[in-house]
Amino acid sequence: MDLIALVVLPLAAISYSLVYLLAGGGLFGAVVIFFLAKMLGR
Incomplete structure (x- = not known):
């Protein structure tokens, strides 16, 4: 599940x-x- 989040975000x-x-x-x-979208995705 974490791998999917690391790829999709x-x-x-x-x-x-x-x-x-x-x-x-x-x-x-x-x-x-x-960078904003990447930070908000975390």
């Missing part, structure tokens, strides 16, 4: 960052969103 954080980038956001904002 980073993928969810990456997807939020990609959505932000595709919506016209910058690279710095995508990195910030990635």
Whole structure:
């Protein structure tokens, strides 16, 4: 069960960052969103 969480949570954080980038956001904002989503997932 822990292994699934270790794989799924980073993928969810990456997807939020990609959505932000595709919506016209910058690279710095995508990195910030990635780390925020990763921290909230813990």
